[in-house]
Amino acid sequence: MNTAVRRLGSRLAMALWLFAVWLMLWGRATALLAVGGVIVVALVYVVSRLPVVPTVRRVRPLWFAAALLEFAWDLLVSSLVIGWHALHRPRQVRGAIVEVEARTRSELILLAVTTSISLRPGTLLVDPDWDRHVLRIHAMPVRSRQEADAARNGVLRTEYRLMRALMTSEDMSEQDGSTGEDR
Template identity: 70%
Template sequence: MNAALRRTGSRLGMAGWLLAVWLLLWGRIDALTVIGGVIAVVLAYAVSRLPVVPLAARVRPVRLAEAALEFAWDLVASSIVIGWHALRAPRRIQGAIIEVDARSRSEIILLAVTTSISLRPGTLLVDLDWDRSILRIHAMPVRSPREAGAARDGVLGTERRLMRALVTPDDTRPEER
C-alpha cells in the first residue's frame, strides 16, 4: 500500500472516529446531528494538524479475539490482586518503576500496549521512549526482582498477543508483506 493511500485511509479512519464520538456526545443519530458532526470534523481538520493514525496492514480476527479475552482475564486477575492487597495491608503495598524493551516499532502496537497496561489495575505507563521503544511502567505490588520480572513479562505478553493480532508494516519483514 503506498504512502498516500495509507495517509488517506488513516485520515478517513480518524474522521470516522471523530464523527462517532460526536454522535455519542449528542446521544442520538439523525440527519441534522450527522451533518453537524461532518461539519465539525471538517473544521477540526481545517484548524488543526490532527495526527496521522497508523493503520494495521492486516487484522487477524481470531488472534484479536484471543487478545481481547486475555485482556479481560488480566483485568479480572489484576483487580483481585490489587483489591486483596488494598484490603489486607494497604500501607505495605510496594510498587516499582520497571523498564520494558518493546520489540515492536509500530506506533499502533505501542499505543495499544500502553493503553492496555494503563487500563489494568496495578500498572500505569510512566514514560514511553518512542525512538527506542522503551516503556517505563509503574507496577504494583512488586516486592522482589522476581515480581518485577513477572510484571515485565506481562507487558511483553500483551505486546506479543497484539503483534500476532495486528500485523503492521513496521513490524513485518519485506518478504512477509
C-alpha cells in the first residue's frame, strides 16, 4: 500500500474518532448533532493540521498475548515492591530520573511504551523528547546506579515486547534498510 493511501486512511480514521468523541460528549446522536460534528471535524482539520496517526502494519497475536502477560506480571511485581516499601520503609524510598533512548522510531510504539510504564506503580513518564526518541522517567525505588540501569532495562524490555508484537510502518521501513538482524 502506498504512502498516500495510508495517509488518507489514517486521516479518515482520526476523523471518525473525533466524530465519535463529539457524539459521546453530547450523549446522544441526532441528525443536527451529526451534521454539526462533521462540520466541527472539518474545521479542526483545516485549522489545526493534525498529524498523521501512525498505523500498525501487522499485529502478531502470540507476541501480543505474550506482551500482555508480561505487562500483567510487571504490574504485579511493581505493585508488590512499591507496597512493601510504602509499608516498611516509607521515608527511605528514593527515586531517580532515568533517561532511556528508545530504539523504535514509531510514535505509536513510543506512546504504547509511555502508557505502559506510567500505568505501573513506581514509574512515571516525566519528559518525552519525541524528536530524539528519548524518554525521561521517574523510577522508584532507585538507590544505586544498578537500580537505575534496571529501571532503564525494564523500559527497553517493554519497548522490545511491543515492537515484537506490533509492526509499524516506521519500524518495518527501518528493518528493510538494515542488515536484517533482530534489534
